[in-house]
Amino acid sequence: MHHTAHDRPRTVRRRTATLATALVLTAISPTAASAESADPRPGLASTTQLMNTIRDVIGFAPRSTGSVGGRRTADYVARRFRAAGLSNVHFETATSYAWAAKDSSLSVAGRTVPSFPVSHSLIAGPTATGTRTLGPKGRTAGIVDVGGRGIGSTDVRGKWVLFDLKFELPLAALIPFTTFLWDPYFRILNTEALFAANPYLTNQATVTDQATKAGAVGVIGVLSDYFDSNRYRNEYYRRSPMKIPGTWITKKAGAEVRSRLTTSSKATMRLTTTRSAVTARTVVGFLPGRSKDTLMVQSHHDSQGPGAVEDATGTSEVIALADYYGAQAKKRGYKARQKTMMFATFDTHFTGYQQHQAFVKKYITDRATPYNIVANATIEHVGKRATVDKDGRLRVHDDHEPRGIFENLSVPLKIALDAAIVRRNLHTTAVLNSTLPSKLLGGIPTDASFVLQAGVPTISLIAGPLYMYDDADTIDKIDQTQLRPVALFFADMLDKLDATASTTIGQGSLLGLKK
Template sequence: MTTPLTPTPSHRQFGRRALLAAAPAGVLGAAAASSAPAAATQTAAVAGTHDALLPSAASMMRTIEHLVSIAPRKTGTPGGRKAAEYVASRLRAAGMDKVWIEKSTSYSWEATEASLVVGGQKIDQTPISYSLIGGPEATGVRTLGPQGLQAEVVDLSQQPLSALSRLDVRGKIVMIDLIFLTPLLALSPLMEFLNDPSGEILDAQTLLTANPYITTLPYTIDALQAAGAAGMIGVLSDYFDSNKYHNEYYRRSPMEIPGMWITAGEAVRVRSLLDTEPTATMRLTTRRRKVVARQPIGVIEGRTKDTIMVQSHHDSMGPGAVEDGSGTSEVLALAEYYGALHRRGIRRDKTLMFTTFDTHFTGYQAHDHFGRKYVLDEETPYRIVANDTIEHIAKKGRVGPDGELLLLDEVEPRGFFEDLSIEGKSMIIQTILRHDLRATTMLNAQAMQPVGIPTDASWAVICGVPTVSLIAGPIYLYDEADTIDAIAQDELVPILKANRDIIDWFEQTPSERIGLVAVPPLT
């Protein structure tokens, strides 16, 4: 979930490198809490004035339903283009001063003629997204041909990746587990504040449930290809009973070999078949095209070009209700709210920019392009001084006792990654409490600045833009199971109000005081 942008020292002018960057998270949280009341009171007083102009949950649900109706919204496909144009049209209707679509280059991928046969039996599978490609920017059709790839299968499932070093897998198909690497517990060192009065986060199963986007897949691809493997059967061992897992493209680890996802249950069947016939036949044809990524952008001009950016992403591999119809609905609702204020003659000092990104699944090229053009190279008039990113308003997902997906009537644990000043941290804590955002944490993004954070705002953190990024990681996020039923509808308006308050604090705060205080150079 990160981008390869490398900021230069001149782009830390808003306090990116912090005097408190190395302080323990608990200390930061305590400090923020102690200074909270004064800052929060001002924000709350301003924010509460215009609540009647906020769109309703029903309005946001209609946005999500429309986005699901045109899914999949893949980059470079008709669905992706429709989604970008839909967001642009909504921004125009909301009363933006300017609306345009920022274009960049990405690469689409589609699979056809996919099958897996073991011991004469057809195996239920889904092609691993972005497998059987020729390289990072390679395009064209690649195929295993009508006869397919017939090869011996080496079963490394239920074994560590290190076991690969003891085996000769050249020309063979390797069956291996996909491991989700980051349970909620792994984020605890970054936690600055936790609002969990009902114990929803501190529940043991919740703490140990991992998100589906930080995985062993890139490491596995690199290791298998270095060892000369001919193909991969990926076992979704940490997953519910589905093989409809749509992984992201890891552009540092292009997958030139073919791959198939199977469920843990289907893996048991495959092992039984391999006992009598240790070979498999894979058939797969893929097509990769160079495509145009589209990022709709709308702005409400302020008195200055200091710009508050509000973002999500509109693309999806499946229905994409939570991922990220929910985030897009929040961005559009905020655009409508501030557009209504603008029409009433309320003008702000800072410019507001609303946008949804493309290329979330195809390599984050749009994010890379935007970060370079708008921040690092400063090619536009807009000086982005703060970023507010909203993703995944989700019901909690859990794997049931028989491997089924359970959607609970609880919100999926979520966190605000942030790298704000102490006053900003205080504001976030008070915002969480004021809007009763339960199962919610505040996470230190500054500690991850060199490598980015696991959200769509990673580019902003890497570029040194002070950022607040709301994220949740339900296990079904990259699956066909991400449907309307997964939306935490009761949370749509509280999240809307919370982000409104964050934006208003950005407006009220001098730009140079939004981020952490800069470390003076050593002399």
């Protein structure tokens, strides 16, 4: 990657940052890190091969749960797992719910406003199916603008609630959980990055729950922290099924609506939604080891739009690692690894995580299989950094989105993890201890959350680019320069985990002593 003068590495002495005192910073230069990365691990996929897999996966989009694209993607991953030499390749299934909208429109004070329906809105309940509609003429009501604040005691009964969708988890909020930072180009330790918006945690569920309880007709969400797109495809928030209708409008459209609002202004929304029960398919395959203690390698293959960064990249990384370790097992004189390896790409990431919960129940909490999952490695979102420019347009930069690795490993493994980050130059990466955020938030914002909550030591790589819930998540957003380094990093850690006694992997074992 080409670096401008602004991007070139600087030592800590040349940059005064009050936040740096809270972080552990390495003094090794990126050049030194690259030199240590000289071992290419022959047989591990090249960037070109990783991109070929990504193109295949994108070609099935949209890969929504229960869709033709979703089924074709699962079939493709299963074929790749079998070709890699994995055994017991099969689908884990669960019931989930597909949602679709049609006849969606919004007008305010008689003027049409470009809009996009809030995903999973206007449903009857968590497991409810069927069609719901606002009717051929839609629903007309007055508007109450609550801005970016909660509804509180505002009277919204029988009204549309106009609110600002806020992204509530900037990088700065994760500093208390950061134990190590590899940021040689200072792309994290700057104000723009630390306070940039990402779509992981929002006020959507809070506002819609309040609106429902207060008797509002529905909500009109202004994408105030977003770029100039209304095609924001939010996940299904399983704790807050959205029974009222909703639609998204851009920040610019919101400003225009607000400029015309009067106390007598009315809005008309049209929306028809259909929700149906579907079968989710998670693809699982195994590379047997000398024991049933199992290392799990995970991502998710479903998407709502093109899903290039989220998560064709993660799926490609899992397949690449399956190919790599499968090829080793085919070599003459191969000695089986100490631990079994499980490779999995999940479904239901956007529709309620039903498959994740069913998997944890079967493989971990109720343990209905012979496999004892002793560690998890989850890979998601290898993508370029994006910001919103002064005109509201999405600006994609030629460097990686700031990312985190959530972990709850023993001290020796944590030291090995930090070293592997530097060795493979996974720059712009913060290591985050997962224990406290898991307790405070009821999980972590990654696909590994349910496995972690079930007590499995976890290494979970995640980034939150602004475009990841949008149709703008296209192949040009992938940071190709980091695809192979990510694979190398995880191969390093999987080998380290295989060589570590199962009882000394987790954070609870402190210095790597047996529990």
